[in-house]
Amino acid sequence: LDVSSVEAAITPATRAIVVLHYGGHPCAMDEIVELAAQHGIAVIEDAAHAPGARWRGGMCGTLGDVGCFSFFSNKNLPVGEGGMVVTDSEALADRIRLLRSHGMTKLTWDRHRGHAHSYDVVVPGFNYRLDEIRAAIGLVQLRRLEEQNAARARLVAQYRAALDGVAGIEMPFRGNGESQSAHHLAVIVLPEESRRVEFQSRLAEAGIQTSVHYPPIHSFSAYRTITHRPLPVTDMVAPRLVTLPLYPHMGDDQVAAVVRAVVLAAS
16 A cells, blocks of 8 residues: 555545555555645554454554454454444544444343343444354454464465465565564455456366456446546456465365465466
8 A cells, every 4th residue: 555645636525545465465664654644534444354463562443543353254364244433532443333233221230230221323324243152153263363474474385485486476565573464365366468357267277266357346337437547556466366265174185276276377
């Protein structure tokens, strides 16, 4: 995320900078937080890919004003579905709790414990409550997070070592010593002249499933009519991204099989 581009996009109507730690790789948060402070706006971290990731020792999701995490089944902290919002602001936390539960001032548990006999709905809200079973699973998964992230890091290192010498294949996010990635995704970048669909089809023929994270938001039908600034880097890189298989229990032989298929598809 280029800070100068962010600053150029700030207007009097801007209320927050939303930062995405893409693939589990931390953004340079110091400059973002400083820029936001200069303009009196908030920083919201999309840390859905980044539980356990660190920037200069600080945990991603705790460096801005708000951090948002995902517990979806393919994430680093899988519970099945749901997520978590963290903040140091008591007022904001109260507001989020209100919005997650229909805008109700008191919940069923409060009434069960005799703390209230009725409730009010003070704002239009949502049903975003995580159920007790998923919360219990989440507590167990949280204890395993560091181990699972370390396994992901080892697998990505194997990918990188094997693919470094393959012509036309680039594996970004090498790190700079200031960050610790959660390694949610193993992404490669194809050459500019490549045909991604053909590349993915060759891998599929070899039994290797791949994905694309992500098509740019402004390319979706729902957002095409919304005015946006030019995004030259996004438009250049997005058509060349391919996500390779990655999960903590992936075997070394499976990594080797993917690498062989990538080399053949790239040739």
